[in-house]
Amino acid sequence: MSYALIVAEVRRGVFEERNLDAIGLCSLLDKESCLLIPEGAYDINDKLVNVVAKVDAEEMVFLNPLNMVSILDKVIEKRGKPDVIIFTHSSSGTECASYMAGRFDLPVITDVSGFDKEGGFFMKSYYSDKIFGQFRQAGDGTYVITVRSGSFKEFVVEKSVSAAVETISGITISEERNFIEYVEEETTEVDITKADFLLSVGRGIGNKDEIEDFMELADMLKAVLSGSRPVIDKMWLPKARQVGTSGKTVKPKVYLAMGISGAFQHIAGMKDSDCIIAVNKDPEAPIFQYAHFGVIADAMKLRDKMKVVLKG
Amino acid sequence: MNILVFTKRVPATQEEELRLLGDGNSVDLSKLPFKVNDWDNYSVEEAVRIVEKTGGAVTAISIGDAESDEVLRRAIAMGAKDGFLVDAGKVLHDPNARATVALNFLKKEGIAFDAIFTGVQSEDDQFASVGGILAGKLGLPYSTMVIGIDAFEPDHIIARRELEGGLQERIKVKVPCVLSIQSGINEPRYVSIMGVRKASKVERKVFKAAVYEEGVPSRIEVVKWVYPEKKGGAVMLAGELESVCKDLLGILKEKGVYQ
Ligand SMILES: Cc1cc2nc3c(=O)[nH]c(=O)nc-3n(C[C@H](O)[C@H](O)[C@H](O)COP(=O)(O)OP(=O)(O)OC[C@H]3O[C@@H](n4cnc5c(N)ncnc54)[C@H](O)[C@@H]3O)c2cc1C
Ligand SMILES: Nc1ncnc2c1ncn2[C@@H]1O[C@H](COP(=O)(O)O)[C@@H](O)[C@H]1O
Numbered sequence: 001m002s003y004a005l006i007v008a009e010v011r012r013g014v015f016e017e018r019n020l021d022a023i024g025l026c027s028l029l030d031k032e033s034c035l036l037i038p039e040g041a042y043d044i045n046d047k048l049v050n051v052v053a054k055v056d057a058e059e060m061v062f063l064n065p066l067n068m069v070s071i072l073d074k075v076i077e078k079r080g081k082p083d084v085i086i087f088t089h090s091s092s093g094t095e096c097a098s099y100m101a102g103r104f105d106l107p108v109i110t111d112v113s114g115f116d117k118e119g120g121f122f123m124k125s126y127y128s129d130k131i132f133g134q135f136r137q138a139g140d141g142t143y144v145i146t147v148r149s150g151s152f153k154e155f156v157v158e159k160s161v162s163a164a165v166e167t168i169s170g171i172t173i174s175e176e177r178n179f180i181e182y183v184e185e186e187t188t189e190v191d192i193t194k195a196d197f198l199l200s201v202g203r204g205i206g207n208k209d210e211i212e213d214f215m216e217l218a219d220m221l222k223a224v225l226s227g228s229r230p231v232i233d234k235m236w237l238p239k240a241r242q243v244g245t246s247g248k249t250v251k252p253k254v255y256l257a258m259g260i261s262g263a264f265q266h267i268a269g270m271k272d273s274d275c276i277i278a279v280n281k282d283p284e285a286p287i288f289q290y291a292h293f294g295v296i297a298d299a300m301k302l303r304d305k306m307k308v309v310l311k312g
Numbered sequence: 313m314n315i316l317v318f319t320k321r322v323p324a325t326q327e328e329e330l331r332l333l334g335d336g337n338s339v340d341l342s343k344l345p346f347k348v349n350d351w352d353n354y355s356v357e358e359a360v361r362i363v364e365k366t367g368g369a370v371t372a373i374s375i376g377d378a379e380s381d382e383v384l385r386r387a388i389a390m391g392a393k394d395g396f397l398v399d400a401g402k403v404l405h406d407p408n409a410r411a412t413v414a415l416n417f418l419k420k421e422g423i424a425f426d427a428i429f430t431g432v433q434s435e436d437d438q439f440a441s442v443g444g445i446l447a448g449k450l451g452l453p454y455s456t457m458v459i460g461i462d463a464f465e466p467d468h469i470i471a472r473r474e475l476e477g478g479l480q481e482r483i484k485v486k487v488p489c490v491l492s493i494q495s496g497i498n499e500p501r502y503v504s505i506m507g508v509r510k511a512s513k514v515e516r517k518v519f520k521a522a523v524y525e526e527g528v529p530s531r532i533e534v535v536k537w538v539y540p541e542k543k544g545g546a547v548m549l550a551g552e553l554e555s556v557c558k559d560l561l562g563i564l565k566e567k568g569v570y571q
Contacts, residue, residue, distance in 0.1 A: 011475065060481070065444065065454055089440075091475045095456045098407070098441035102448020107408060107531030110439050121535045125438055127325040131332070131339055133405070134535035143531075176453040176486040180470070185478035197569035203326070221570055230350075233496030239478070246474055254569045256560075261326055275567050277560065278546060282327050286540065293563060294546035295556055302553060309557040 004031035005075065005082035006049065007068070008038075009092060010059045012182070015042040017149075022086040023048050024152030025145070028115050031083060035163070036075065038062035046162045053079075056169035063092040065099035066174035072100060074168045081142050089146040090245075097146045106144050107137040113148040113264075128263045129286040148264055149245075150271075188240040195224035196253045200243055200270070201236075202228040204259020204280065205299055208236045214258070217303050220310050226250070228260045244269035258299040262287025313368040313464060315359040316423065318414065318430045318442070319352040319387050321380045325436070336536035348383045351431025355493035357500040359429050360391035362464050368426070369393040375400050375413055381516055388511035389503045395516035398524065405437060408531045411445035416524035418450075427469070428490045432456055440492075447490035455485055456492035 004026045009016040015037075026033040026049075034051040038059045046052060053075065061067055075082075085100065087093035089111045101108035114123030114132075121134040122145065137143040192198060199218045201211070211225075218225040225241065232242040243250055245265040255273035259280065260266060267290055270276065278291035281298050288294045295302065323344040331340045359370045372387035374380040375398045384395030398417050404410045417423075430443035440456070447454035459480060460472035467487055472480045474494055485491070549556045564570035 091457045094440040098444025099448045102445035130330045138533045178484045180482040183480040254567050284329050288546045289543045291546035294548045305553045306557045
């Protein structure tokens with residue numbers, strides 16, 4: 001049977017929205033779709049795929065690459081080999097996708113954000129979106145894809161009938177890697193998701209000593225200071241102020257980004273802001289593609305001039 | 313603990329204009345500065361910290377050309393005992409190919425380890441896959457996005473891995489294992505030029521990758537390289553910095569976030 005297997009992501013009972021991108025790619029590929037999902041009641045439109053295969057396992061057992069090997073074995077036993085296995089390009093998606101590629105000896109293309117039907121190739125980001133590679137598998141057989149969130153949702157089509165339901169049971173649970181518990185982020189001083197105006201700084205500000213002056217500008221503008229991941233990794237700002245997939249998703253009226261390049265993990269966390277203003281000294285910075293207004297300038301010079309203008 | 317750390321030399325592209333060569337046959341990297349892959353810097357540091365506590369040694373491995381020796385010297389300056397260069401002679405974009413070269417190398421040279429660390433992803437290829445594929449091929453337990461190692465026992469590791477939106481999951485992983493380390497897990501130590509120079513005195517072994525290319529698949533192919541599709545794009549504010557600032561304030565007022 002020719003079909004695409006979509007490995008769904010559910011976290012704490014929620015069917016993650018990025019699964020829709022995997023389903024959307026599946027429509028573009030014109031394949032029968034089989035959604036693999038752990039047992040449970042989720043809020044899903046069951047007309048979006050042809051088959052829902054429910055795995056007799058909890059979500060933390062399901063989203064574990066070692067158990068996924070056994071789950072796939074069972075799926076193949078039951079339905080034959082899929083043409084393609086689609087994961088989301090997320091923490092667990094990339095983990096399982098690469099591990100499956102290694103264990104089952106399959107080609108893998110990750111972070112796919114486009115598909116060209118005529119050429120039969122996938123678009124994959126290189127150098128933080130400054131270049132894209134057109135990739136396809138060499139040879140035949142099953143291949144593995146991870147999909148960038150936000151890329152294919154618009155291609156999801158509702159079918160006329162509800163999905164057939166199948167069950168996958170009798171999987172082997174690995175003893176070699178086990179879930180212990182979920183760990184929540186501590187609640188902290190500021191909530192950047194509540195701010196109307198965020199001044200956000202990135203690696204481009206150079207070093208920690210610059211933070212104080214940006215904080216001062218933020219105060220003068222009545223903005224809240226946030227940052228990209230490297231700024232938080234280097235402990236220039238606390239984790240609670242991180243914008244992006246592994247930080248917070250924000251939607252302020254104005255998002256003023258200074259010295260941020262615009263990697264997709266960052267963009268995903270702020271692209272729905274009403275107004276995005278980007279300041280970067282590189283005219284080719286990908287963030288200018290998402291911004292409403294742009295300034296090609298040195299972030300520190302602009303900051304200092306802004307202060308002078310505000311005081312004047 | 314004996315930990316193998318994979319470390320890669322990558323071009324620094326953030327502030328550079330990238331140009332395609334031919335009809336998109338390749339990307340011109342000739343004028344770019346190179347550096348250690350950011351994620352690998354964190355994973356070398358993590359490995360060195362563990363070994364400082366548990367004893368054993370860190371071995372840094374890089375697959376690349378002769379220039380990759382630079383990242384090995386850097387790893388040694390941070391505390392790795394050895395540096396192995398697997399000289400590939402050609403660029404391997406396919407993560408399957410890179411993982412297979414690594415696998416064949418480890419097997420043929422009979423290199424023993426308790427754990428293998430990689431970075432979550434390489435800055436240039438961004439596959440986030442080499443660690444997982446290698447683990448899969450070795451049949452070892454794997455985790456990526458490791459943002460904390462709470463315990464490192466002879467037979468298991470307790471680690472925290474990052475999920476999305478600030479959520480983490482704590483897991484127990486059997487040793488030997490492969491872990492891909494996420495940025496921010498630690499604060500990598502500063503490496504001085506003097507330190508790197510001193511590290512040059514430690515001999516690095518060079519292995520010709522051709523020997524390990526047996527069975528190395530080319531499972532995916534690049535049709536060509538292209539520039540990103542231009543989306544709407546921003547309205548660019550140009551002119552004197554002062555007038556740009558005034559324009560910006562005008563926008564902030566119009567959007568109602570500044571009076
Ligand atoms: C699993 C995973 C999760 C991630 N989660 C997140 C996340 O939640 N949030 C996040 O932000 N990232 C995240 N990342 C990291 C992401 O991939 C990028 O590495 C990161 O967003 C880059 O941050 P940056 O733009 O500040 O730095 P860089 O990409 O280094 O960009 C710096 C920019 O500053 C510009 N610049 C330099 N000097 C100046 C100057 N003087 N004036 C003005 N501009 C200047 C440069 O031109 C460049 O564009 C994640 C990555 C992974 C793998
Ligand atoms: N050529 C290489 N040499 C050494 N390590 C590598 C190489 N390619 C990938 N890696 C390791 O694998 C990780 C993930 O790379 P990638 O799958 O390309 O995103 C990197 O952070 C490195 O630790």
